[in-house]
Amino acid sequence: MIMAVSIVLYVNIFLASIFYFVHCDGTYCDKYQCEYSLFKKVIELESKLDSLEFRLEENRKESENAPRSGGSTYVRWGRTTCRGDSKEVYNGYAAGSQYRQSGGAANALCLTKSPKWGRYTSKVESGGAYIYGAEYSVYMYTDWTYLHDHDVPCVVCQVPRSDILMVPGSNICPTGYKFEYNVYLMAGHYGKSAASEYLCVDSLPEKLYGGDGDKNAKLFSFVQAKCGSLKCPPYVNGQELTCALCSR
Structure with a gap:
């Protein structure tokens, strides 16, 4: 008799496990109700996952566009874009x-x-003081005449390194430095009265659209070596100097 009752009890428990499920609060639901409930929860979780993926993608884009902390900046003269791992400011x-x-x-x-x-x-x-646009003054160079009298673009770039080094006279960076871009040394024309500075201008310079014509502005001319106090060799009289922009 006891064995028969036990068998009936086990059968009832088995049937309940098939057709009923226990909620966390101790109440019961039949199989189809629980399946529907689980289905709704899966849909809700998928919706939350999609929302989370969207927020993660938005955060990634914001992080990419946000200014970097640390590092340093430099001007890439003669170009409109940065290169390598540098980020345009x-x-x-x-x-x-x-x-x-x-x-x-x-x-x-x-x-x-x-x-x-x-x-x-x-x-x-x-x-007062005045500021003018800059233009290339390179009429005497056959390979560069397409730039003459055209306005000069520039771009400010940020790199995740703190030390920026300009190496005049060479287009190779010292050991331990990362090469940023290959350039020529340029400055104002020696025969003009205004002072100028030496700048590293990109070796593949661009020009500003619609910026042609002699407007008597700031001039960018190639820098040539003049022997005398400048040691020749290694320098060569009249030869245009390169320079390199480096970072570490």
């Missing part, structure tokens, strides 16, 4: 003092394409 217009103005600033600037004004006057004041 902004691209703009090479600019500086006009080549005949003896009191002008010597350094060149990479001006933003999106100026924001503070207080200003509506006319050109005679007692």
